[in-house]
Amino acid sequence: MTTMSAREFNRDVSAAKRAAEEGPVLITDRGEPAFVLLSIDEYRRLGETGADLVDRLSMTDDIDVDFEPVQLQPKVPEL
Numbered sequence: 001m002t003t004m005s006a007r008e009f010n011r012d013v014s015a016a017k018r019a020a021e022e023g024p025v026l027i028t029d030r031g032e033p034a035f036v037l038l039s040i041d042e043y044r045r046l047g048e049t050g051a052d053l054v055d056r057l058s059m060t061d062d063i064d065v066d067f068e069p070v071q072l073q074p075k076v077p078e079l
Helices: 006-011 013-023 040-046 053-057
Strands: 003-005 025-029 032-037
Touching: 003 006, 003 013, 006 013, 006 025, 013 025, 013 032
Parallel strands: 003 025
Antiparallel strands: 025 032
16 A cells, blocks of 8 residues: 655655556655545445445344353452
8 A cells, every 4th residue: 555645645646546556555744644635436435335334343243152251350450
């Protein structure tokens, strides 16, 4: 994945667009990831199922009923 700063992006949008033809371009702002530039084909591929975000995040499999959560016993240091 190509990474460029917001400053680099602003200076050369054409370079960012060319890079996005090869794959996603991560744009950082003050060193932190802020945006991702995708080609329209990649964007459409990600949304080709037509499912909305809630459907994509919904669990479709049953939860294993044999699951036993572990109860944590945190130790508090003595003063």
